[in-house]
Amino acid sequence: MRAFRSYPIIGAALAQLAAGVVVIAMRPALAGVIDAGSLFWASLGVQCAGAALVTRLLGLPVWWVWINLFFPAAMALALQAGDFPAWPFGVTFLVLYLVFSNTARERVPLYLSNRQTAEALVSVMQQRGARRFVDLGSGLGGVVRRLDGDGRIARGVESAPMVWLVSLLLSKLTGRGLILRQDIWAADIAGEDIVYAFLSPEPMPALYEKARREMKPGSLLVSNSFAVPDVEADEVWELPDRRKTRLYLYEMKGGAAAA
């Protein structure tokens, strides 16, 4: 089960395989009883429902259950459509890759901080008299553009190609913020006063280690929604927005040597 948590696609493929075995086993028994059309729909129904059920039993995240439920139906419909051109699939895949490439690699999808969060970050910087800010995994760069200016210098680091390109253009057009195409693990954060991240639970332990190793004493790691496991935050800000956003603030005490 642990392997499926790290590589859910393997669990999802196994679930489809298990449902396929059931379909193959049941078809001869049903073939003499129902007509070919009904047999097709019955097989499809068992494939979809069976794959979803096995996915659930394997404990995969809920979106894999939905994917496995609809994937066989989508395949069947595409095949039935006959000479449906192949290129929309290729283009869709390419666009999804260019936008969501970090979802598979880092378990970090693209979702954006809201306005209230950006305003709270402005308050954090004002309270601490902070000047330098970096958003690790800056998405479309909204936070960076809001934070830059009024004496503050804000950078964003983003590696998903299309997301980076759009945020770079927006930054150039508005003249706010600096967007770098870079992996967060290669980003230089030694000079930053505030390092902000809105990622996922997965990278939090490694991110905290990087912050502890590289950030200067007194600087702050701020994580939106995802706490660092087994580390008590110095402050937790709960925002009055609809999703009750929580910001976890970790003050750096003086590098790895001080830990």
Ligand SMILES: C[S@@+](CC[C@H](N)C(=O)[O-])C[C@H]1O[C@@H](n2cnc3c(N)ncnc32)[C@H](O)[C@@H]1O
């Ligand atoms: C949840 S979004 C947050 C976007 C933005 N920080 C905000 O709060 O609006 C996370 C972003 O991190 C990016 N990301 C994930 N892993 C990354 C990595 N290793 N290097 C650079 N960017 C990464 C994703 O592509 C995505 O755009």
